[in-house]
Amino acid sequence: MNDLQIDYFLAVARNLSFTKTAEEMYVSQPAISRHISHLEKELGFALFDRSKKTTQLTPAGGLFYDFFCEYRQNLARAKDRAYKLTNEQVGSVRLACMDGWKNVEAIPLALRNFQNRFQNVDISLSSYGFKGLLKALGSDKVDVIMALEGTTEDYSDIMTKTVTDVPLKLIYSVHHKFAGREGLTPVDFKDEKLFVPTTEESKQAEANNKRFCRPYGFVPTQVMVDNIESMLLNVQNGFGVAIIDEWALQSAGKDFLSVDLGVSNDVILAWKETNLNPAIGALVSEMIFIFNREKE
Numbered sequence: 001m002n003d004l005q006i007d008y009f010l011a012v013a014r015n016l017s018f019t020k021t022a023e024e025m026y027v028s029q030p031a032i033s034r035h036i037s038h039l040e041k042e043l044g045f046a047l048f049d050r051s052k053k054t055t056q057l058t059p060a061g062g063l064f065y066d067f068f069c070e071y072r073q074n075l076a077r078a079k080d081r082a083y084k085l086t087n088e089q090v091g092s093v094r095l096a097c098m099d100g101w102k103n104v105e106a107i108p109l110a111l112r113n114f115q116n117r118f119q120n121v122d123i124s125l126s127s128y129g130f131k132g133l134l135k136a137l138g139s140d141k142v143d144v145i146m147a148l149e150g151t152t153e154d155y156s157d158i159m160t161k162t163v164t165d166v167p168l169k170l171i172y173s174v175h176h177k178f179a180g181r182e183g184l185t186p187v188d189f190k191d192e193k194l195f196v197p198t199t200e201e202s203k204q205a206e207a208n209n210k211r212f213c214r215p216y217g218f219v220p221t222q223v224m225v226d227n228i229e230s231m232l233l234n235v236q237n238g239f240g241v242a243i244i245d246e247w248a249l250q251s252a253g254k255d256f257l258s259v260d261l262g263v264s265n266d267v268i269l270a271w272k273e274t275n276l277n278p279a280i281g282a283l284v285s286e287m288i289f290i291f292n293r294e295k296e
Helices: 003-015 018-025 029-043 059-086 106-117 130-138 202-216 228-236 246-252 278-295
Strands: 091-098 121-128 144-148 158-173 193-197 221-225 242-245 256-272
Touching: 003 018, 003 029, 003 059, 003 158, 003 278, 018 029, 029 158, 029 256, 091 130, 091 278, 106 121, 106 278, 121 130, 121 278, 130 144, 130 256, 144 278, 158 228, 158 246, 158 278, 193 202, 193 228, 193 242, 202 242, 202 256, 221 228, 228 242, 228 256, 242 246, 246 256, 256 278
Parallel strands: 091 121, 091 144, 193 221
Antiparallel strands: 144 256, 158 242, 158 256
């Protein structure tokens, strides 16, 4: 269970509509449904009655709605008290992000808010690819990494917290033959080459790409290239398509158009369990709070 799942549940309960909630929170409806399904599975109760034409809370859903509303109020009060207690926090924290997230507006916004509140904590920033992030964290070159969910799943000594989620996009060139055509869906690109960069997680990426395309009734023809830059270069010149997250698309430039895949990846903050730097907790809590607030 995480704050994002609770946010989506409360929003759907208020709106009594998955569609309206998706529009309100600027995410896809399948992403909303996926998070609430995970919450229902963890709680062990159906929260919404989906057997009718309109969305309605189940009796259990009504109880959890009251509980989570009270939880939110208590949490806000606790955070206010915690901010007062930790305002004099002194120290430093080293944060590393995924390469390709350099132009994401939400990250500097979150960091500015953190520094305004914790003025005595210094932050240093760096960026790495998938392999570099784990290496930097493992060798204590950084304290915290921001990455996609699954990055650290093979490491038992790493703590993680979900910050937000980011939609996935199928991208194509502004020079592509479909550029300017309205109403495109992923199935329109079923005959295109789908470029995948060769990295440590490339096998997982290939499997994920097949999974993303399966609901649209086709298996993509995937072509491996040396790195992300080569992938973008091929797509930019109209030789095929690629699947990237929306944050990476923001940093890729203006030469790309996109189609929503209707799925999202969770974004996590991760740090070593043995790292006792007290500034880590302050940074993690503040960034989760800020990202969730931006979704409201």
